[in-house]
Amino acid sequence: MTTLTDRTGLTVPQVTWPTRQGDEWVNVTTDDVFKGKTVAVFSLPGAFTPTCSSTHLPRYNELASVFKANGVDEIVCISVNDTFVMNAWLADQEASNIRVIPDGTGAFTDGMGMLVDKSDIGFGKRSWRYSMLVKDGVIDQMFIEPQKPGDPFEVSDADTMLGYINADAKAPESVCVISKPGCPFCAKAKEDLNAAGMAYEEISLGKDASLTSLRAISGKETVPQIFINGQHIGGSKELDVYLAK
Known part of the structure; x- marks a missing residue:
């Protein structure tokens, strides 16, 4: 398995993502997403997959107002999927509080040291599951899932991230x-x-x-x-x- 790298303290990779916005192609750069902002990022193996759809993305979407109240400007989900898949997944999830970034070529994920081979389940190169808090393009903290078989989901969740930002933050009632x-x-x-x-x-x-x-x-x-x-x-x-x- 690829050795995963904690990049806390380093800048995020500089890439340009082709995205589909309405009927237009729009290039989105790393600076567009991160420059001058505090951004909570979570990355996952694939759109429409079980844990990603049932828990990972929905909980970040649910806690968005609390993140905002605690200084987070935007919540971003990055996955090695194309822009059409990511847009369809966002619409299906009705997660209007999340910005999805399609890292279709895996360039950003590779630069993060998080690109892994999931060919054993037919995925090819995908992202290892992790989250990070980025301040003006610099990684303030990373939460990387333990490197063990399967798809562990223990530390990259929204509640762990919120607890790091403010241990006293109160999650809204369900x-x-x-x-x-x-x-x-x-x-x-x-x-x-x-x-x-x-x-x-x-x-x-x-x-x-x-x-x-x-x-x-x-x-x-x-x-x-x-x-x-x-x-x-x-x-x-x-x-x-x-x-x-």
């Missing part, structure tokens, strides 16, 4: 609202959550889920049903009680 269109009680619950500064994910009956799913998850047949940090709060009245506390 809030889900099961609702349906035209429901006034659902509208009130969402207004109350917005007023409390609590971001939420909405699951809409008829679009994202069915009555069967609602009953199976909450044991109820009415909406809204609100869940916070894994706890079933209940409807809009129960939410009022929860927020009052």
Whole structure:
């Protein structure tokens, strides 16, 4: 296996990435991404792969507002994929808080000393999983996954990065609202959550889920049903009680 190099304290490699923005080709340089900014970067083996899609990217997207409040200007995901794949993955993930960079040739990843051979699973040359905090083009800190078989995911996660930036930073609560269109009680619950500064994910009956799913998850047949940090709060009245506390 390639020996991985911790480049903490060094500048990031100077490369130009061809990207597709709308119907146009736009070249993006290293300076465009990093110069004069504090950037949290995470790099992974491939778009649409399990860990990358289920955990790595979604958690960075979820914590974006906390990163911003703690001095991070942008969160960037770099992968050895082409720009069409990266754009499709970003749209599929609905991760609007993340900027994706397609390192299709692997030039940046190679310059970082993170290009590894994953031919055994049909990938060819890809990035080892890592994250880094970059300040004005200089790598302030790297978190490199341990060099062992498979695809370890232990230290390049968003929570580890946030803990490095500010150990006292508080992650937002995980809030889900099961609702349906035209429901006034659902509208009130969402207004109350917005007023409390609590971001939420909405699951809409008829679009994202069915009555069967609602009953199976909450044991109820009415909406809204609100869940916070894994706890079933209940409807809009129960939410009022929860927020009052």
